[in-house]
Structure formats: C-alpha cells, structure tokens
Amino acid sequence: MAQKEAQQRRPSIHDVASHAGVSAATVSKVLSGVTTVKPENAQRVLDAVEMLGYRVDPLASDMRRAKRRIIGAIMPEFESEFFGQMVSELEGLAEQRGYTLVAASSRESEAREKEILARMHDWRVAGVVLAPVRNEHGPAAAFMKANGMTGVLIDRVLADDAFDTVSADSAAASAEVARALVGMGHRHVLVVGLGQQAATVRARLEGFRRTALELAPDIRIDVVLCESDVEPLRALLHDYFSKGAERPTAVYSLFLKGTLVALSEFRRRGWHCPNDISLVGFDDAEWMQVTWPAIAAVVQPVREIAGNAMEVLFRRIEGEGGPPRARLEPCKVLMRESVGSPGSVPHSGGGDRQ
Amino acid sequence: MAQKEAQQRRPSIHDVASHAGVSAATVSKVLSGVTTVKPENAQRVLDAVEMLGYRVDPLASDMRRAKRRIIGAIMPEFESEFFGQMVSELEGLAEQRGYTLVAASSRESEAREKEILARMHDWRVAGVVLAPVRNEHGPAAAFMKANGMTGVLIDRVLADDAFDTVSADSAAASAEVARALVGMGHRHVLVVGLGQQAATVRARLEGFRRTALELAPDIRIDVVLCESDVEPLRALLHDYFSKGAERPTAVYSLFLKGTLVALSEFRRRGWHCPNDISLVGFDDAEWMQVTWPAIAAVVQPVREIAGNAMEVLFRRIEGEGGPPRARLEPCKVLMRESVGSPGSVPHSGGGDRQ
DNA sequence: CAATAGCGAAAAATCGATTTATCGGTTAGT
DNA sequence: ACTAACCGATAAATCGATTTTTCGCTATTG
Secondary structure, X not given: OHHHHHHOOOOOHHHHHHHHOOOHHHHHHHHOOOOOOOHHHHHHHHHHHHHHOOOOOHHHHHHHOOOOOXXXXXXXXXXXXXXXXXXXXXXXXXXXXXXXXXXXXXOOOHHHHHHHHHHHHHOOOOEEEEOOOOOOOOHHHHHHHHOOOOEEEEOOOOOOOOOEEEEEOHHHHHHHHHHHHHHXXXXXXXXXXXXXXXXXXXXXXXXXXXXXXXXXXXXEEEEEEEOOOXXXXXXXXXXXXXXXXXXXXXEEEOOHHHHHXXXXXXXXXXXXXXXXXXXXXXXXXHHHHOOOOOOEEEEOOHHHHHHHHHHHHHHHHOOOOOOOOEEEEOOEEEOOXXXXXXXXXXXXXXXXXX | OHHHHHHOOOOOHHHHHHHHOXXXXXXXXXXXXOOOOOXXXXXXXXXXXXXXXXXXXXXXXXXXXXXXXXXXXXXXXXXXXXXXXXXXXXXXXXXXXXXXEEEEEOOOOHHHHHHHHHHHHHOOOOEEEEOOOOOOOOHHHHHHHHOOOOEEEXXXXXXXXXXXXXXXXXXXXXHHHHHHHHHOOOOEEEEEEEOOOHHHHHHHHHHHHHHHHHHOOOOEEEEEEEOOOOHHHHHHHHHHHHOOOOOOOEEEEOOXXXXXXXXXXXXXXXXXXXXXXXXXXXXXXXXXXXXXXXXXXXXXXXHHHHHHXXXXXXXXXXXXXXXXXXXXXXXXXXXXXXXXXXXXXXXXXXXXXX
C-alpha cells in the first residue's frame, strides 16, 4: 500500500490546507515565515506538512513570483578539469541560496552559445553565468544585452561595458612565468596560443612579453597561434619545430590543449623535459603532478572566480545598480620539474628512451 | 526605444492572441501543430508571434502538462573527463528531444545524492539519470523507488530489480587486460580498487582474476582496496610497496584516481614504466597518450552509455512497461607504453632520472 | 453606545500556458 | 423539416503556488 501511495500524485498546498483545516493562503504564509498566523494554526499546518510529506513545487512557486530562482550557466565545455570544477562550484553556490543551476555546454560554438542563451531566456532565469567561447564581444553577450538579461561573464574575458566580469589575472601570472624563465636563463621561448579568444590570450601573451623583454631585452619570443581547433595546432607546431631553425629552450603554452599538443610533439621527437626543452602551461590538471616529469603550470583560482561571479551576480539580481566591474583574481604559478635551466645538460638527440 | 522594449516584460500568449485577433487557445493550438485551425487564422497567429518575438514559457507550459520536460542528471563529480563528457552528452540528447537537463554533483556523498534527488522530485522531473556514488543499492535508488520516480542508473552499477541500468562491461574489459598481462609474461600483479562501489569494482576484479587464473594458475594477484577517499589509498599503497615483499611486475588500477596514486607512488620510488613495473588503468584520459610513457587504459564508451541511458529512459517516460533491463557496453583496451614484458630489462634501483 | 481600528483567516485574483467544455453556424441524414 | 453531426473557435477550468482583497470578529476610543 505504501507502494500504491507512492504512485499517487504528490500532495499540493490544497491537500495540506484541507488536512490542517485552513486555507491554502495560510499554508503558504506559514511556510514562508509570515508571523501573522495564530500559533495553533501554524502548528497544525506544520503537522499536516509533516504527515503528508509535502514539499513546495518550485515550478509553481516561481510561476507566481516576479523573479524565478533559476540560474543559467554556460561553459564552452564540460570535459576539462577547469570547467568541471567551475560548474561544480557554481552549482553549490546557487544551491546555497535556494536557486537551481541549469548548466549547458556551448561546445566551443558561438552559434550554440546564443541558442542556449535564448532557451535560458525562455526559462526567464534570474541570471546567467556565461563563460564565452571567444570573448566578451560575441553575439551571446549582445543577445543578453538586447534582451535585458542580468548576467556575469567569466574566464575568457577582460572587461565589458554592460556586464560584470570575473577572470583570472592572466597578465600577472604570465609575468611571473616570464620572470621565472628569464631568471633561469632562457633567452628563446616559444609561446603557444589561441588566436580567437582575443582578450584573455592576448593579455597572457602581452603579460609575458612585456616582463620578459623588460628583464632580458635580447630575448627571442616566437609565437604560434592557432585559430580555434586543436588539430591544426598539431600541424603548426610540427612545422615550427621542423623548420630547422634554432630550437627554443622553453615553451609556454597559454591554454591546456596547447600544453597537451606540445607534450605530444615532444614525444614524437623524443625530447625530454626539462633537459631538451622546458615546458610551462597555463591551466593546471591533476595528472601534471604525477607524471614524470611533473609539468609546471599556472593554476587558475576556480573557487575564487566562481565565488565572486555568484556574489556579483546576486547583487545585480537583487537590483544593485552602478557601472559594471571587472574583477581579476590572482593565479598561482607552480614551477615543477618540466622547467629547468637551459644548457645545463646537452640536448639529447632524441630517441633514447628512459 | 528598442532598449526600452527590451526592458518590458516578455509577451505572453494573450498578447499574441489579441494581436492576431483570436483567443489564447487558438494560439496554443497553432503552436502545438493542431490542424483544426483555419489557415488564415494560423497565419495571423504566426505573424503576431514573429512580430512580438513571442516564445513559449517552458515553465508555464510544463505547469499544465502532466509530464514536465525536465531531466535530472546526478553525477558523483564533474571534474573528471568521464563524467564531464557524460554530462555533455546527456545534455545534448535531452535538448534534442526538447527537454532541459538539470545537472547536479553529489560530490561522492550518498547523503547529498539523496538531497539532490529530493530536489529533483520537487521539480517533478520527467526522469532521472543517476550515476550513484556507490552502487544500485544506495539510499538514492531507494528514494526513487519509494517515490515512484522514473529513472535509469548508470556507471557504477550492474543490474537492478527496479530500474534499468547501463554501464561499461567492466568484467569483459578486465578479462582482456588479464589476457594481455598474462600473455606478456606477468605472474605477479597488484590490483588497486575501491571497496565501497561494490558491484562494479567487484566485477572488474573478478573479471580480471578469473581470466588470469584460467590462463596462468600460478599467477599471484595482490589486492589493495581503499574505502572511499583517495588519501588513505596513498598510504595503503605506500605500505604495500614498503613491506619489502616481492615487487609485482604490473599494477592494474580499477579506477582513475587509483591510477594517479599509483603513478605518484612510482614517482616517489623512482620506478619507471614499463621497465620497473607495468601499469594499466581503468578509465582513459586525454593526457595519458601524451605523457612519457603513455599510460595503458581501458576506455569506457561514454557516448554509447549516454545514448542508451537516454534511449531507455525516454521509453520509460513514454510509459513502456516490462521488467528492467541491464545493459553492458563494451570497452576498448588501449595497451600503451606503460605496459611491457617483465624482466626484459633489469629493475632499476630507483633514483636515476631519465 | 456607535464608530473605528486591528487582527487573523478565508476568498479571489494572478502567473502563462494547456485542455476541456461550450457555442454558434453549417451541412447531412431520415 | 427537424434533429444530429461537425467544424472552427472561444470561454472557462486547470496546474500549484503567491499575493491582494475582502470579511468577520474583537478591542479600543470618542
């Protein structure tokens, strides 16, 4: 019979009301903490709620309210540790405030990004956390602006005149990487970057370049940019190293996939880090500290970014005005074994394993 | 002024109705494709929709419908490639059918798992895709059963008498690993597993053990199980290798974190794969093919699992009866460089890098 | 003692859709 | 010619809550 009851539809606020011998309005008031209810009645409502196992239907509840308690999150992908952690954090923070997070992946496509945004607009979400595919000037942000949505932009973004932004302080982190590499004696570095994500990657590149040139005016900085996909990068890197030109003593990759591709290219050529070449990557991952050598990386402050994004988003949702703020969170740079001084050991010709 | 319009509230079905000079019911019918509407009126409705930029409010729509078009997904975590891809796939599949996916992470906690499930029940989701923290017999599945929710269990699950299940064929994959290792001459293997996730991990362990013993009755199989967290595993592994007993020639980790921890332990001791010890892990990751050595791994068919889970879930949502089915999807085993024949090169004492 | 204020709770309106019942106006059937 | 069936469309009920309005009753006050 318990089974049979389970199949029944869930009790509504009216069921509770009739069980407690009061009206639905009274039930709603008790549950939302309005104090103008006679204690005796309040208790009867609470008892009925307990007895029936009643829970408010958030859908019906949001229906009547002005603002719905749903937050939308749009990430370029879910597969990487960075965005995975980000969604996890955002979900927790939304839940803490009684909101539900609806997450969707734009799969690195601006078109999909806009479609998802339109769907979220249909849901009349209270706010959106958008990690744009490219930067703050894409069609998605334009859509949000045009439709008067409230939101915050994170990650691949520097500053915007319509929305608050929260991202890692790429420039400062890159400067630190530059200081470390130059300090170790590197005078020829290859930087691997993505062309499309203009703002952030440019900041990472410029942050590195400025500090490096400042400390060592004679340094040579090569740059390989790929447009969006990873596959072409593989070819680009292969070409770069095949040109027969002088081999750089270090590679600084401005994004995770670039680090993977660089490592893969080193494998193919039989180069070892850090003796044959040093490697630092933007974005940390769990595996980087257990491989041999451990890969040096810039760790983005996921928790801080998520926390600030939600903080500022809820302020806007609650109606705070004022011009949009651009926030930068500091990164940590972990110099692991993949980085060393150049020339301390002669380059191995490649091929000799172990 | 376009800006001002954007700030206004969105048009409702009644706005469209009055613009088209018909009733709201007619608008609803046109939009849901009912054919009993005079073509002329249908066109006027369509025009009004176009003009006002009207879109159905899914919240209000779901309110009236019997089944709401929301699917819940609960994963133990979002940080790993496996579950990241899984959520991504599920999200796409739900979207294809006009459903919205609400994803939440149980953070490896059964208590949280149940809370999330309760919240999803509040939302009256049409169905749930649950990847349980432990196995199909946890409190979460019990909750779903008790409340008559429709759902499908995936990943850490073998079969259930109340819900359909879809998971990787761990046993078969483990048997293949056993064949490979035994074939290469390994006669002493350490298996690293998680104790809590009874069903799946036991299947992986038994699949390995049975085939290994069948092919080489003299094989020695050690097992290190940790209860749930990873930190204790680190200590357990350290103890195991410190006991001074004979070192196994290969390690087979039944889950990703175990592979990471094993690698980490090898690092500490200065052992190299595959000369000092071979390593195979359940669960593949992108980095495993670019590190040196590349790590051998069992690749779970994420896309197939997600596809089948959604397939079977929607069948149940549409009211299909019959006993629950347990589905196993075959894995691929990638034997990379971390695996070799034992004794082909003498063990290095450790410490000598590169 | 009548008028007013105050209190707690019920009744009714509302949110934005879908679905059912109803209703003129034809057309067909007997 | 009178009823039945049908068609297209509208009015009304519904989903499950919240919010506003109304209402009955008691307590205060001039």
